[in-house]
Amino acid sequence: MLDDLFARLRDATAPAEMEALQDGIWQIWLSAGHPLLDKRLETGIRALSADDYGLAIREFTFLIETAPDYAEGWNKRATAYYLRGEYKAALRDVRETLRREPRHFGALSGQATILRMLGDARGALRPLLRLEQLCPAWPGLQLQLRSLRNGLGEDLG
Template identity: 30%
Template sequence: MRILGFADTQGILVYVMVNFTSHLKHAVAAFVLTLCLSLPQSGAAQDSETVPQDLAGMMQQLRDAEADAAGSIADRIRREWDKSGSASADFLLRRGEDALESGEYEQAIDHLTALTDHAPDFAAGWALRARTFFEMDQYGRAIGDLEHVIALNPQHFDALMGLAIMLDEMQRPEDAYEAYMQVKAIHPHQAGLSEALERLEREVLGREI
């Protein structure tokens, strides 16, 4: 199986913006619903002996987890992704999130643009701004920010899942299948993944045979 790289995602995103404008709303809606999962869910923290504190350990545990444990591990990873290491960046991220949740989209964009300018290597800022642009019906900008998320964090399973959904909506089953398989290698129990792979597997593998 050919693994999609950053060059592939760049080409795909340009292709979407140029050739599939009329189909973007449904595709990007699905992408944003997935990307929204990157916002950590509230809940009790697990015991430190159960979930490793380092990100690499958590990613390994996510790959190996049973379905009933995977969701809480994924949320811990998302919380780690939301830590920039900079107090000012963390503040801007939370201000942007609060504004977005309040429906104050222009204010959210102001905070998140300040964040991406201040910390361009912080993937969570681009991810949240992509969600905000979608809410404002600015689909091209949302997709452009997704490009940054994947470039900065190739293991961002939510962004990869969003890309897979978009390719699926565009009726590009081979590319969608590859992207879904990338998600499976990172987060095998990602919501909706098994159903998507099962649906595409016969079509894609049947063509290869």
């Protein structure tokens, strides 16, 4: 099912269609596959919404320790670290997310954002190019790519 949604996302051009496909993918990703893990994920997401990043990190760490192959546990903890300003920890968790789910568009987008914030334009370009392979019509993607390429100038060769 996930492969089919990604195949359709790659060809989608209408914003409403892309949003519906992304929502379907998120529904799959947001299921940890066990009621206890789903509850901990939900608690962590609520903590993120309440700006309680410490609690969120503890909940997502529990997910990671209990189900280390569950990519979304890593992605959510990366988000919590990012929001808390711990960019290196966030990047580590993004890398773990992408090891488990290389198509994770949220992690790719987040990785590009953090790398750009840290002044690594060339590094930010890589995840955006991967995102372009997943969904060339991703809103704002072409503008971001053009901006990064222009900033790199002749270095792109």
